[in-house]
Amino acid sequence: xxAFPGARQAGLTLPSLALALLLAAGCTSPATPRADRSDPPAxxxxxxxxxxxxxxxxxxxxxxxxxQMAAHLAAGRTAEAGLxxxxxxxxxxxxxxxxxxxxxxxxxxAAATRAGREALLVLYDIPHRDCGLHSAGGAxxxxxxxxxxxxxxxxIGARRAxxxxxxxAVMHVVDGCTEEQHHGERYELLKAxxxxxxxxxxxxxxxxxxxxxxxxxxxxxGPLREAGIAEADGFAVNxxxxxxxxxxxxxxxxxxxxxxxxxxxxxxxxxxxxxxxxGDPAQNWCNPPGRALGAPPTRHTGDPLVAxxxxxxRPGESDGECGGGPRAGEWFDAYALELARDAR
Numbered sequence: 001x002x003a004f005p006g007a008r009q010a011g012l013t014l015p016s017l018a019l020a021l022l023l024a025a026g027c028t029s030p031a032t033p034r035a036d037r038s039d040p041p042a043x044x045x046x047x048x049x050x051x052x053x054x055x056x057x058x059x060x061x062x063x064x065x066x067x068q069m070a071a072h073l074a075a076g077r078t079a080e081a082g083l084x085x086x087x088x089x090x091x092x093x094x095x096x097x098x099x100x101x102x103x104x105x106x107x108x109x110a111a112a113t114r115a116g117r118e119a120l121l122v123l124y125d126i127p128h129r130d131c132g133l134h135s136a137g138g139a140x141x142x143x144x145x146x147x148x149x150x151x152x153x154x155x156i157g158a159r160r161a162x163x164x165x166x167x168x169a170v171m172h173v174v175d176g177c178t179e180e181q182h183h184g185e186r187y188e189l190l191k192a193x194x195x196x197x198x199x200x201x202x203x204x205x206x207x208x209x210x211x212x213x214x215x216x217x218x219x220x221x222g223p224l225r226e227a228g229i230a231e232a233d234g235f236a237v238n239x240x241x242x243x244x245x246x247x248x249x250x251x252x253x254x255x256x257x258x259x260x261x262x263x264x265x266x267x268x269x270x271x272x273x274x275x276x277x278x279g280d281p282a283q284n285w286c287n288p289p290g291r292a293l294g295a296p297p298t299r300h301t302g303d304p305l306v307a308x309x310x311x312x313x314r315p316g317e318s319d320g321e322c323g324g325g326p327r328a329g330e331w332f333d334a335y336a337l338e339l340a341r342d343a344r
Contacts, residue, residue: 134320
């Protein structure tokens, strides 16, 4: 039997009901998570999220954060649930899967439209993705990728959507991680994807452009032009990374000046404490300890070139089997709680 009688009759799933209950209650859970119900409660309430102008994007009431929050509530772990509210109550991007792009995208954008919001989507299926690392994979060949993007576009239809296109795809050409034989194909596919998505009347497209700790903006001017930045609405920086908002803004402004003054968005999902500077530098991007949620999503950034602060990487989902985490994209609860606990 459901722990929340009447939930199914009201058309609510357990995660969406849990989120609604915590939002209505103002989240007055103990500030320090408890290892089990026998631990003494910690003093003081969980602070409400820092005030900011609301983002226009849809919050998925049945996302992984909401489901884990519901599980903590059902187990009586209200402190943990209160911390996860900081993630579950804010819009984070939906990363479109490889198998059913049209149906999945239609369902997400339709749900966002019903809620009077805009869908925030990430497309991440380029062939030879991630150079065979933790998120290796992608479409089998160029034809499969074009068909996949076409499915996404049909799924969006005329509904409002913001799309972040192919994290790391340009940068892995720039840094040589992607084999040279695939460079021309990569640029052609990215340019074609931008063009196809921009045929949808209410779709905004941001082409991924790395982060402030990866390469100098000057190294991206030519590659971004080849990848279709002229037709895109702008570019995205700091996706799935931890560079500070200040550093990301400076990087983005320099890059914008090189590509026709295009605006950009910054992924602030996990940059509250900036980058991790200890341990192996080659692994500092992968579930690094001591990180924190960054600025909540908003379009009110105070900078005319910064179109939005977005949570593009979904906080709480693992970077890969590193730093104690599960496979890339799977929920990493201990890490999610740390991100929320350490948020300023």
